[in-house]
Amino acid sequence: MAQFEPTLLARIHKPDSPALASYRADGGYEALKKALGMAPVDVINEVKNSGLRGRGGAGFPCGLKWTFLPKDHPGPIYLAVNADESEPATFNNRILMEKDPHQLLEGIAIACHAIKSNSAYIYVRYEYGRSYRAMQAAIDECYANGILGKSVLGSDFSLDIRLHRGAAAYICGEETGLIESLEGKRAWPRIKPPFPAIEGLFRKPTIVNNVETLCCVKQILQRGGDWFKSMGVPPDPNNPRDAGSYGPKLYCISGHVNNPCCVELPMGITARQLIEEHGGGVWKGRQAKAVVPGGISMGFMSASELDTPLDFNGPGKVGCLGLGTAAVTVIDDQTSMVDVLFNCARFFAHESCGQCTPCREGTAWMHKILNRVRAGHGELRDLDLLVEVASSMGIIPGTTICGLSDGAAWPIKNAIKKFRSEFEDYIKSGRKSVDPIPAGAH
Amino acid sequence: MPVLSEAIREKIREQFPKYPNKRAVTLPALHIVHDEYRQVSLDAIREIAELLELHPSEVHDTMSFYQFFRTEKDPLGNHRVWVCRSISCMLRGGEELLGELCNRLHVKPGETTSDGKVTLEFAECLGGCDGAPCLLVNDECEMNMTPDSAMTLIDGLRAKS
Ligand SMILES: Cc1cc2nc3c(=O)[nH]c(=O)nc-3n(C[C@H](O)[C@H](O)[C@H](O)COP(=O)(O)O)c2cc1C
Ligand code: SF4
Ligand code: FES
Numbered sequence: 319m320a321q322f323e324p325t326l327l328a329r330i331h332k333p334d335s336p337a338l339a340s341y342r343a344d345g346g347y348e349a350l351k352k353a354l355g356m357a358p359v360d361v362i363n364e365v366k367n368s369g370l371r372g373r374g375g376a377g378f379p380c381g382l383k384w385t386f387l388p389k390d391h392p393g394p395i396y397l398a399v400n401a402d403e404s405e406p407a408t409f410n411n412r413i414l415m416e417k418d419p420h421q422l423l424e425g426i427a428i429a430c431h432a433i434k435s436n437s438a439y440i441y442v443r444y445e446y447g448r449s450y451r452a453m454q455a456a457i458d459e460c461y462a463n464g465i466l467g468k469s470v471l472g473s474d475f476s477l478d479i480r481l482h483r484g485a486a487a488y489i490c491g492e493e494t495g496l497i498e499s500l501e502g503k504r505a506w507p508r509i510k511p512p513f514p515a516i517e518g519l520f521r522k523p524t525i526v527n528n529v530e531t532l533c534c535v536k537q538i539l540q541r542g543g544d545w546f547k548s549m550g551v552p553p554d555p556n557n558p559r560d561a562g563s564y565g566p567k568l569y570c571i572s573g574h575v576n577n578p579c580c581v582e583l584p585m586g587i588t589a590r591q592l593i594e595e596h597g598g599g600v601w602k603g604r605q606a607k608a609v610v611p612g613g614i615s616m617g618f619m620s621a622s623e624l625d626t627p628l629d630f631n632g633p634g635k636v637g638c639l640g641l642g643t644a645a646v647t648v649i650d651d652q653t654s655m656v657d658v659l660f661n662c663a664r665f666f667a668h669e670s671c672g673q674c675t676p677c678r679e680g681t682a683w684m685h686k687i688l689n690r691v692r693a694g695h696g697e698l699r700d701l702d703l704l705v706e707v708a709s710s711m712g713i714i715p716g717t718t719i720c721g722l723s724d725g726a727a728w729p730i731k732n733a734i735k736k737f738r739s740e741f742e743d744y745i746k747s748g749r750k751s752v753d754p755i756p757a758g759a760h
Numbered sequence: 761m762p763v764l765s766e767a768i769r770e771k772i773r774e775q776f777p778k779y780p781n782k783r784a785v786t787l788p789a790l791h792i793v794h795d796e797y798r799q800v801s802l803d804a805i806r807e808i809a810e811l812l813e814l815h816p817s818e819v820h821d822t823m824s825f826y827q828f829f830r831t832e833k834d835p836l837g838n839h840r841v842w843v844c845r846s847i848s849c850m851l852r853g854g855e856e857l858l859g860e861l862c863n864r865l866h867v868k869p870g871e872t873t874s875d876g877k878v879t880l881e882f883a884e885c886l887g888g889c890d891g892a893p894c895l896l897v898n899d900e901c902e903m904n905m906t907p908d909s910a911m912t913l914i915d916g917l918r919a920k921s
Pocket of ligand 2: 489506507669670671672673674675677678718719720721722723
């Protein structure tokens, strides 16, 4: 552990890190050259053997997903790169795109060779204007230097990569919402199956991968699957569904710490280590009351759970939905969980796409009920009502199309379970949280 | 008289080779029009639909899903400033920042200053949480904002145009 060297973030502090010349001076596009010399199936096997699991939130094994594409398909096959990064508190894709755009492009090109795709779209959330421009500049450099286009690095492999801009909607990060949005429609997630690998973008076989996942692909081809597998956490023997958590991971730390930042570490660090060793400790000399392990969809860990390893399997053991995006948000002991939960509920009420009634109505009611509690008009039975609404919505109960709903419900269920007495005291005391925003603003 | 200039139409047509069908150019076209005219009017929707060989209702359906695009009833000012209200910013004063900017600019979120120059909005997480509280000026993130530093920035925008 002491000798851990960042690879994904190795170049970000160089002054001209986004430039092709600088990237090439650091050995850039050698991994692509190597991959082009391999059969696509061997590239897939290398990624499979590395144990890489998707970094976008669901943790699905990357190489395995690639094998779901139909065999000998006449094409086109598409790669849709998910750069919609909108889960609150998550910002590592932004850093990867702004500071090292060629690393992502190389990962995309390797993935496209592996899945036999000649066309990739990068769906960049609108808010990432700097990322969009950095990616566009890097793509232009690649076309000008024979890395993209008809003959990639002089081979007979051709590849086009195009940028597509979102329009500020969280649901475009859900893979089929992203596909619908790219096709020019409202971003209503599709019922699955068919999964995108069979019928995705423009009704063709499509792989959707996250930005960080594809940057890992480039590192795996450069350093080998064994290198990737040499760090992290092996599968939990007590959980037959855990495929292990290997490789380096980008952890985002934000909220009430002295030094909010993004750090690269081997999978499995604890929240306490992140806060103390990388986040500069809890701010103002306070203690942490709660920590979000991976974006607000995952729920909360309480102060007694901070030694939980943040691998794919860890947060679930303490009642969280999962590792999510590994975006750690620290909430100090002076903050009201009522206000925090209200903030989460408001987010999901705003971002539900409205297609499924339990999600559209459920997120709106959870927001309204928490608003009422915050206005000092809550009743104790509201807590049970919140849990009842939350328990009725999502893929887990089977009432909705996509996982936004599960992510909206989880923090509600989990916060009321872990912090019930705080919610009860708040309601009994008749307290109010003063809203700093002028009336009518929401 | 068409509302979309020939230059704008040409910019939209330049998008066609990037996609296997014209419908996929809906979002790019809406962005091109919105950036230029600070709104997408019903006339503009009809003209985009014609260019993309779609029914105007299809373009309207997509556009209205993304609350991002403004109509002629509600055009944008010259600059759009979004203040983040999601969790990491909220924990570090994002809500107070938004409230204070509303007060100082005499607008509610979504409204434009009386000189027509700055539209203030709330945003969900901007992905700048390492610099919370933050805001977006058009499409560039500005981090570690205070009400004073944000006002200095906004005054700079108003002086520009
Ligand atoms: C509501 C919702 C929002 C999502 N947002 C994102 C996102 O912003 N970025 C992302 O990579 N994945 C997001 N995902 C996960 C994607 O659906 C998909 O699993 C992922 O992009 C696959 O890439 P990976 O296997 O490389 O992780 C989201 C999922 C849901 C249900
Ligand atoms: S679960 Fe919610 S966000 Fe997902 S498709 Fe249904 S309504 Fe839309
Ligand atoms: S919460 Fe404000 S930028 Fe992420």
